[in-house]
Amino acid sequence: KRVAIFISGGGSNMLRLVDSMTGDHPGRPVLVLSNRADAGGIAAAAARGIATAVVDHRPFKGDRAGFEAALQAELDRAAPDILCLAGFMRVLTAGFVMPWAGRMLNIHPSLLPKYRGLDTHARALAAGDAEHGCTVHEVTPELDEGPILGQARVAVAQDDTPDTLAARVLAMEHQLYPAVLRRFAQGDRSPLLLP
Numbered sequence: 288k289r290v291a292i293f294i295s296g297g298g299s300n301m302l303r304l305v306d307s308m309t310g311d312h313p314g315r316p317v318l319v320l321s322n323r324a325d326a327g328g329i330a331a332a333a334a335r336g337i338a339t340a341v342v343d344h345r346p347f348k349g350d351r352a353g354f355e356a357a358l359q360a361e362l363d364r365a366a367p368d369i370l371c372l373a374g375f376m377r378v379l380t381a382g383f384v385m386p387w388a389g390r391m392l393n394i395h396p397s398l399l400p401k402y403r404g405l406d407t408h409a410r411a412l413a414a415g416d417a418e419h420g421c422t423v424h425e426v427t428p429e430l431d432e433g434p435i436l437g438q439a440r441v442a443v444a445q446d447d448t449p450d451t452l453a454a455r456v457l458a459m460e461h462q463l464y465p466a467v468l469r470r471f472a473q474g475d476r477s478p479l480l481l482p
């Protein structure tokens with residue numbers, strides 16, 4: 288399966304996905320795209336010989352459809368079977384998402400359906416949750432909705448700050464996303480629960 292990955296920043300999840308697609312893995316990375324030219328993940332992907340693209344969202348201010356048409360033009364060129372969002376920080380409209388229904392994944396740093404949106408770690412701490420984690424789900428037009436393909440849980444520590452909790456969740460993201468992508472690329476959509 289040809290896999291494209293969208294990022295906005297460091298791309299640590301993208302790198303784990305790329306590095307997992309070796310040997311008998313059913314997936315192969317065909318494109319890493321960022322909405323920011325300064326995303327560290329772009330240089331890292333290029334260093335791995337993977338095709339990269341940058342579609343800066345700023346020239347399209349107020350023209351979401353134009354931005355998404357530019358994204359789709361890059362996808363038309365790379366012709367992926369699966370699209371993975373990995374730390375991609377732009378909201379995508381139904382117009383972009385619908386044609387990718389059933390072929391598009393995202394990782395979100397909370398145990399969905401809890402804490403859709405931003406600042407998930409601070410919100411879990413404020414709520415006094417005993418556990419937190421991350422979710423890989425199929426992307427649908429509703430933000431952070433869609434069928435859950437995998438979740439990983441971490442215990443919240445008394446002295447956790449949003450940063451310490453985020454770091455532990457990110458480490459679990461790096462385990463969860465590659466495991467879910469491997470299953471998904473083989474047609475297995477049964478939820479994976481870690482640990």
Ligand code: GRF
Binds near residue numbers: 299374395457460
């Ligand atoms: C992290 O906050 C992660 O929880 C979320 O996207 C952010 C950046 O991840 N999925 P990455 O290092 O760019 O993959």
